[in-house]
Structure formats: C-alpha cells, structure tokens
Amino acid sequence: MNAGRNLAAAAPLIRIRALSRAYRRGTQTIPVLQGVDLDVQRAEFIALMGPSGSGKSTLLNLIAGIDKPDGGRIEIAGVDIAQLGEGELADWRAAHVGFIFQFYNLLPVLSAAENVELPLLLAPLTRRERHEHVASALAMVRLTDRADHYPNELSGGQQQRVAIARALVTDPQLIVADEPTGDLDRVTGAEILALLGDLHRRLGKTIVMVTHDPKAAACAERLVHLEKGVLVDGPAAGGH
Amino acid sequence: MRAVPLSYVARNLRVRRVTAALTALGMALVVYVFATVLMMSEGIRVTLVATGQPDNVVVLRKGAGAEINSVISREQAAIVASLPGIATDALGRRLASSEPVALNNLPKRGSGKPSNVTVRGTSEIGLELRPQVRLTSGRMFRVGTSEIVAGRSIAEGFAGVGLGETLRFAGREWTVVGVLDGGGSGFDSEIWGDAEQMMQAFRRRAFSTIVFRLADESGFERMRALIDADPRLGVEAKPEIRFYAEQSEALATFISILGTVLSVIFSIGAIVGAMITMFAAVAQRVAEIGTLRAIGFRRGAVLVAFLAEALLLSLAGGVVGLAAASLMQVVSVSTTNFQTFSELAFRFTMTPSIAAQTLAFALLMGLAGGFIPAWRAARLSIVDCLRQA
Numbered sequence: 335m336n337a338g339r340n341l342a343a344a345a346p347l348i349r350i351r352a353l354s355r356a357y358r359r360g361t362q363t364i365p366v367l368q369g370v371d372l373d374v375q376r377a378e379f380i381a382l383m384g385p386s387g388s389g390k391s392t393l394l395n396l397i398a399g400i401d402k403p404d405g406g407r408i409e410i411a412g413v414d415i416a417q418l419g420e421g422e423l424a425d426w427r428a429a430h431v432g433f434i435f436q437f438y439n440l441l442p443v444l445s446a447a448e449n450v451e452l453p454l455l456l457a458p459l460t461r462r463e464r465h466e467h468v469a470s471a472l473a474m475v476r477l478t479d480r481a482d483h484y485p486n487e488l489s490g491g492q493q494q495r496v497a498i499a500r501a502l503v504t505d506p507q508l509i510v511a512d513e514p515t516g517d518l519d520r521v522t523g524a525e526i527l528a529l530l531g532d533l534h535r536r537l538g539k540t541i542v543m544v545t546h547d548p549k550a551a552a553c554a555e556r557l558v559h560l561e562k563g564v565l566v567d568g569p570a571a572g573g574h
Numbered sequence: 575m576r577a578v579p580l581s582y583v584a585r586n587l588r589v590r591r592v593t594a595a596l597t598a599l600g601m602a603l604v605v606y607v608f609a610t611v612l613m614m615s616e617g618i619r620v621t622l623v624a625t626g627q628p629d630n631v632v633v634l635r636k637g638a639g640a641e642i643n644s645v646i647s648r649e650q651a652a653i654v655a656s657l658p659g660i661a662t663d664a665l666g667r668r669l670a671s672s673e674p675v676a677l678n679n680l681p682k683r684g685s686g687k688p689s690n691v692t693v694r695g696t697s698e699i700g701l702e703l704r705p706q707v708r709l710t711s712g713r714m715f716r717v718g719t720s721e722i723v724a725g726r727s728i729a730e731g732f733a734g735v736g737l738g739e740t741l742r743f744a745g746r747e748w749t750v751v752g753v754l755d756g757g758g759s760g761f762d763s764e765i766w767g768d769a770e771q772m773m774q775a776f777r778r779r780a781f782s783t784i785v786f787r788l789a790d791e792s793g794f795e796r797m798r799a800l801i802d803a804d805p806r807l808g809v810e811a812k813p814e815i816r817f818y819a820e821q822s823e824a825l826a827t828f829i830s831i832l833g834t835v836l837s838v839i840f841s842i843g844a845i846v847g848a849m850i851t852m853f854a855a856v857a858q859r860v861a862e863i864g865t866l867r868a869i870g871f872r873r874g875a876v877l878v879a880f881l882a883e884a885l886l887l888s889l890a891g892g893v894v895g896l897a898a899a900s901l902m903q904v905v906s907v908s909t910t911n912f913q914t915f916s917e918l919a920f921r922f923t924m925t926p927s928i929a930a931q932t933l934a935f936a937l938l939m940g941l942a943g944g945f946i947p948a949w950r951a952a953r954l955s956i957v958d959c960l961r962q963a
Contacts, residue, residue, distance in 0.1 A: 400868050400956040421872055428870025435960065439865040443585035456576045456870045500869075512960075 345412075347507060347540050348374035348397060353406035355392050366392045368563040370406070376507075377538040379531070381545055381554035388560040391512060394544045398510040399427045411507060428456040432501030432539075434530075436513035438493040440485040446496045447472065447481040453504045471499040475529060491522035498529060502537070511543040515550050527553045578871055578879035587886060590855065597851040598891035601939055604840045605895025609932040610902050611833025613922035615826040618911070621920040622822035625759035626815035629661070629791040630703055633784040633801070633811045640821065641675040642692075645780045648672075650807055654784050659797050661787040663702060670786035671700035674772050678743045678765070680732045689910060689917050691728055691735075692764045693743070695772030703785050707761050712737050712752030715767050720775075722767040723752035727908055727919030735765065744775035760818065763908065763919045785814065825911050825918075841939050844891075848943025852884050856951040863951050864959025877952035884944020885937055892936025899932070900924050 353370040356363045366389045374380055382390040395401035396408055399415045408415050410430065418426055432453075433439075440449045447468050454464040472478050475495040485493050494514060501509050514530065515523030531553050534541050545551050559566045587594045633654055638644035646654075651672040661669045674695040679688045694700075701707060701714065715721035724735045729750070734741035740749045748767065756762035772778070788794060798811050812820075856863070863876055899922075908919035 395957050398868070400960070424867070424870050424872045427868065433865075433868050435865070437861070439861060439960070441582060441862050441865065443582060443589055448579075448581070452579075452866075453869045455579060 346373035347376040347378070347411055348372070348542070349407070349409040350397070351407045351409075353393070353396065353403050353408060355389070355396060355401070355403050366563050367396070367403075370560075370563070370565055372558065372565060374540060374542060377534070377540055378556065379534045379541040379543070379554045380556045380558055381543050381551040382558050382560060383545060383548075383551050384560035387562075389563040390544045390560045393560065394510055394512055394542060397508075397542055398431050398433065399423050425456075428453060429504070430506050430508055432504065432506040432509040434494070434497050434501050434509065434511035434514045436516040438485070438490070438497045438517075440493055440496055440500075442485050445482050445484055446477060446488065446499075449485070449496055450499045450503050453500060457504060467503050468499075471503040472496075474502060474533070475499045489522070490518050491525055494518065494522075494526050495529065498526070498533070502533065502539075507540060509539050509541045511541060513545055513547075514543060515545070515547060523547070523550065576871065576875060578866060578875050580882065583879055583882045584886060586855065586859070587883060587890075590851075590858075593851055593854070594887055594890075597847050598887050598894065600847045601844045601888050601891025601936060602895035602898065604837060604844045604939065605892050605932055605936045606898045607840060608833065608837035608935050609896055609899035609924075609928060610922060611829060611837065612928045612931060613899060613902060613924055614907075614920075615830040615833070616925055616928060617920040617923040618826045618829065618918065619819070619822045620923050621758060621762075621918065622760050622818040623815060624706065624757065625761060626813070626818040627704065627706075627787070628813070628815060629788045630814035631786055631788060631794060631797065631811050632814050632817040633786070633809050634782075636808050636810045641673075641783045642677055644675075644782045646672070646782065646784060646809060647780045650809060651781050651784055653804065653806060654801065654809070655786065657797065657800055659789050659793050659800075661789040663699075667699060668786070669699060669703055670784060671697055671703055671769075672781040672784050673700060673769055674776060674778050674780075675782040676744075676772070676776050676778075680728075680735065680741065680743075683731055683733045686733065689732075691732060691917050693722075693772065694764050694766050695769035696766050697769050700766075700769075700785065703787055704756075704759075704761060706757035706759055708755050708757070709752050710755045712750070714752055716751075717768050718771065719768065720746050720748050720771060721751045722748045722765050723754050724750050725754050725756055725762040725764045725766075725919075727762045727906065728765060728917070729753045731908060731917075731919070744772075746775050758921065760821075760918060763917050784809075821911065825909075837935070841935075845939050845943040848884055848887060848940060849947060851887070852880060852944050852947035853950070855883065856880060856947045859951075860954065860959045860962045863954055864956050864962070867954075867956045868960065873952040877948045880948035880951045881941070881944050884948065885940040888936045888940025888943070889933070891939075892933045895936065896929060896932050 350370055350372040353367055355367040356365045382393060384390045396403050403416050450468045450471050451464055454467055472481055475498050477495050480488060480492060515526055518526060527550055533539060543554060551557055634644035635646060655668060655670040663669055676693045677690040678693045680691050681688050715723055729735050735750055737750055737753050740747050794813055801807055801811050866876060902922040903924055906919055906921050908917050911918040
C-alpha cells in the first residue's frame with residue numbers, strides 16, 4: 335500500500351517524450367517542436383519561457399490537449415492524450431484541464447458566475463451542486479460580490495480572477511496558463527501571480543504557465559526554456 | 575453530448591439586436607408572403623365550401639362543371655323536382671329551385687374596370703334552401719318585377735349595385751331593393767332576382783341548375799341512382815358542398831402553387847441574409863468558440879449552438895411574419911374565379927395548419943441559412959481560434 339503510494343507520488347503527472355510538431359505553410363514545413371522530453375511532477379508549478387517562435391505556446395497547447403503532435407508521446411496521469419480521438423480529448427479536457435488565457439476569454443454575454451459555471455455544464459452535476467461549486471470558486475478568487483457582473487463591468491484583474499475561478503471550478507489536476515499577466519498592469523499582474531501561487535500551494539494544483547515576464551516566471555518552482563523548438567537548460571527558478 | 579446553454583445563444587442575438595432584427599425582418603417579409611398566400615387559398619376554399627349546405631344537392635347538365643355552362647330544360651327541371659326524396663317546407667312546398675345563372679359584366683366602383691358578376695334567378699324557395707343568406711338591408715325582390723338584391727361584396731364593390739341604385743343589363747333597368755349577407759359564402763358575390771324575369775330578360779328557355787334539399791341527408795346515393803337511371807335527364811347530381819369545393823379547387827391550387835414558388839424564390843434572399851448574419855456572428859466570436867472548445871465542449875455542441883441561434887432568429891422572423899399575416903384576416907378581397915369566370919369575394923383565413931406550415935417554413939429558412947456558418951464554426955481548429963483572441 336505504502337509502496338504503491340510512493341510509486342504514484344514519484345511518477346510525474348506529465349511525461350513527454352520525443353514530442354514533435356511542425357506547421358505547414360504552403361509547401362514548406364516549419365518545425366516548431368523537435369524531440370522535446372519533459373517531466374512535470376504532480377503539484378509542480380513550472381514556467382515555460384523562451385523567445386517568440388520558440389514553441390512554448392505550441393508545447394502548452396499540446397499539453398492542454400487542444401493541439402495534436404506529429405510525433406512523440408504526451409502522457410498525463412498515465413494517459414497518452416496524443417492517442418485520444420477528438421471527442422475523447424474534449425471530454426478529457428473537460429475533466430482534467432483548467433485554462434487561463436492572456437485575454438481572459440470570458441464569454442461577454444454571460445455573468446461572472448455563469449462563466450465560471452460553464453465547465454461544470456459538462457460534468458454530471460445537479461444545478462444546485464453547480465451553484466455550490468461556482469460560489470466556492472468565486473470565493474477562492476475573492477469575487478463573491480461580483481458574481482452577477484458581466485465581464486465588461488469588471489476590471490482586467492477581476493476578469494482574470496473570474497477566469498481563474500473558471501479554471502479551478504471543476505477541480506482539475508492540471509492548470510495551463512498562457513501569459514496570464516500579459517494583458518495586466520504590473521500591480522494587477524503581481525496580484526494574479528500571487529493568487530496563482532497561493533492556489534498552487536493550498537490546492538496542490540499542477541500549473542504549467544507560458545510567460546515572457548521574468549517576474550511571472552519567478553513565481554514558478556521551475557523554469558523550462560525553449561529555443562527553436564528544443565528545450566535548453568535554464569537557471570533554476572527562485573520560486574517558493 | 576452536453577450543449578452550450580441556450581442563454582448564451584439567446585443573449586448573443588440580443589447583443590447584436592440591430593443586425594438580428596434586420597435579418598429577422600427580412601425573413602418576416604418572406605414568411606408574411608408565404609402565410610398570406612396560404613391564407614388566401616384557404617379563404618377561397620372556406621368561402622366556397624361555406625356556400626354549400628350539407629343536405630342540398632346541385633343538379634347540372636352532365637359534364638357542365640360550372641353552373642354557367644349548364645343547360646337544364648323546363649321538362650328536365652320538372653322531372654327532377656318531382657323525384658321522391660326531396661324535402662318539403664312547412665307549407666308543403668317541395669324544396670327545389672330551378673335557377674338560371676348568367677354572367678354580367680359590371681364596372682367596379684372607383685376603378686370602373688369591368689368584371690363578371692354572377693346573376694342568379696331564384697325564388698322564395700331558393701332563399702329557403704340557403705339559410706346562411708340573410709338580408710342585411712332593404713327587402714327581398716318581388717316575384718314578377720325587375721327588382722334585384724345584391725350580395726354584400728357586389729353592393730360594395732361594383733358601381734350602380736348599391737341599395738336603391740338601378741343598373742342596366744339584359745335590356746332592362748333593374749332596381750336594387752336589398753343587400754344580402756351570404757355569411758362568408760360565394761353568394762356574397764352574386765346578384766339575385768326573380769327566376770322567370772331573368773329567363774325572359776336573358777332570353778333563356780332553359781335553366782342552368784336545380785338545387786334541392788334531400789328529405790334525408792343520407793339519401794343522396796339513392797337520389798343519384800334515380801337521376802342517373804332516367805334516360806330523359808342527362809344530368810348529374812352532386813352534394814352541394816362537394817360541388818362548391820370543386821369550384822374552388824383550381825383557383826385555390828393555382829394561388830398556393832404560385833405563392834409557394836414566389837415564397838421559395840424570395841426565401842433564397844432571406845436565407846442568404848441569414849447566412850451573412852451568421853457568418854458575421856461566427857467571425858466575431860472565433861475566440862469564444864475556441865474557449866468553449868478548449869473547456870471541453872465538442873464540435874457538435876458548437877454546431878448546435880450556432881444552428882440554434884439561426885433557428886431562433888428565423889423563429890422570431892416567423893412569429894413576426896405570422897402575426898402580420900394574421901392581421902390580413904380583417905381584409906376581404908375579391909378576384910375572378912377562373913373556373914366560374916365570375917367575381918368571388920373572400921377573406922384571408924388563418925388556420926392552425928397554416929400557422930404550423932408557416933413556422934416550419936421559417937425554421938427551414940433558418941436551418942438553410944445557419945447550417946453552413948454553424949458547420950464552419952464547428953470545424954475551426956481550437957488553436958487557430960485562440961490565436962485570434
């Protein structure tokens with residue numbers, strides 16, 4: 335029993351091997367990722383960094399299951415998601431991944447609470463259970479009083495907090511964040527990063543974040559650098 | 575498959591309310607045309623069917639088809655009128671009316687454009703056979719005089735046929751002494767006078783039709799067998815309801831085919847309009863589509879969401895068009911029934927079946943206009959969508 339638990343704890347949540355992805359532009363094939371190997375432990379917070387075009391967003395998209403690799407494996411909690419069919423992959427994302435985007439990507443016609451509720455509509459929950467989950471997710475990002483506000487009535491920072499609540503509400507193992515502070519001023523960005531770090535510590539979520547911002551990267555436990563589609567060793571993050 | 579919530583669909587239409595309203599209005603116009611045509615065709619049918627009574631029988635010369643084509647001699651009329659099985663009234667008179675029917679070209683009020691009006695020679699019995707016909711003003715014509723009564727829509731629509739007016743036809747001056755209300759039947763579009771006077775004026779030796787009432791409503795087949803068996807007659811008997819239904823068939827069918835063809839042609843415009851609106855909606859919401867898909871909504875859910883939006887749009891158009899078309903029920907129009915070559919007044923008639931057909935037509939337009947944009951939305955790649963955020 336104990337041994338089993340240790341083994342589970344030791345196995346990385348994300349195990350990427352020989353991952354490659356190329357884009358075709360006309361007759362040209364442009365390699366974006368070339369033979370990437372990467373392990374991310376459970377409850378780890380990593381930052382993917384690298385110059386534009388280095389392939390960091392592509393890697394994030396592949397980990398999140400919204401893009402398909404041309405070769406290699408992406409095992410997440412033991413499931414090779416590269417092998418999943420499109421529908422299965424959608425269901426897998428609904429159950430296992432929370433998304434945080436640079437521009438928040440809230441649906442403007444839905445209130446904050448309705449936006450947070452959206453991923454729960456894909457889970458077999460009653461209306462009442464959904465509302466309970468939404469309330470606790472909004473409480474976690476300290477936006478209970480803004481539940482009925484629409485995105486255009488919220489500041490950028492508040493909108494990103496709603497997006498974080500939406501990412502958390504299904505209690506996924508993995509949260510992917512693409513430049514989560516990229517559209518925010520420095521102070522607000524710092525608040526969002528503090529919130530992410532806090533959620534990571536308190537809830538033990540595995541977070542994979544793409545960022546340009548060294549300050550944001552500094553919040554992560556580990557930095558992964560990409561250059562021209564290949565991982566390069568970077569300095570260890572200061573982290574928490 | 576879990577669906578995108580309907581509130582998202584409906585609120586997106588509200589957000590783009592001007593575009594949505596204009597698109598829906600385009601559809602409403604087509605729906606309006608579609609519905610009014612069906613209502614017109616139904617109105618003609620209802621009017622002519624209301625003209626018949628369930629226990630009345632119309633007798634025409636074999637193969638005549640319409641009253642004006644039919645010739646029935648006095649001898650034949652006498653034989654038919656003496657057949658057993660014809661009802662009698664309280665005074666013991668047989669309820670059979672031999673009637674000459676002629677067409678008379680009269681100018682319309684206002685435009686002065688001539689149109690054919692059915693002139694019927696009848697009698698007190700004739701009136702008794704049509705209980706739906708009532709005098710609304712004036713009095714009935716007197717037997718043996720050049721007095722006539724005019725159906726309501728003829729009195730209103732034609733010059734010189736108003737109460738108290740005189741008009742000239744068949745070489746005589748005729749005075750309009752009463753106005754009839756045919757209760758929404760074809761008699762609203764007729765002029766009635768004394769049968770014998772009409773025969774003389776039109777120089778007829780024969781009647782056009784015999785109408786009689788069956789003593790027993792179920793006795794029609796027996797009566798027809800009697801008539802068919804008599805070699806002197808050469809006439810055919812039809813239940814009055816079927817006779818009038820057949821009179822309406824060609825015109826009603828013509829109008830509904832013409833109207834449907836026109837509606838379908840117009841609908842292409844409305845469908846293209848809906849398609850443009852929905853393509854714009856997809857283009858505007860690419861990032862939202864990417865977000866929904868990333869969260870875990872399947873392609874099918876996106877397809878259904880956009881299709882639902884198009885259907886909602888067309889339903890709104892359908893309801894507006896249908897509401898506008900229902901207002902047409904207060905309008906009474908008249909046209910020439912080319913089967914009888916005479917003027918026929920009728921009302922646009924709405925029925926639950928027409929309402930259902932109209933809404934189905936509207937939804938079909940929405941489906942046709944919405945499918946390609948919705949399909950495109952569902953086929954977009956998540957990564958491409960999110961890149962456009």
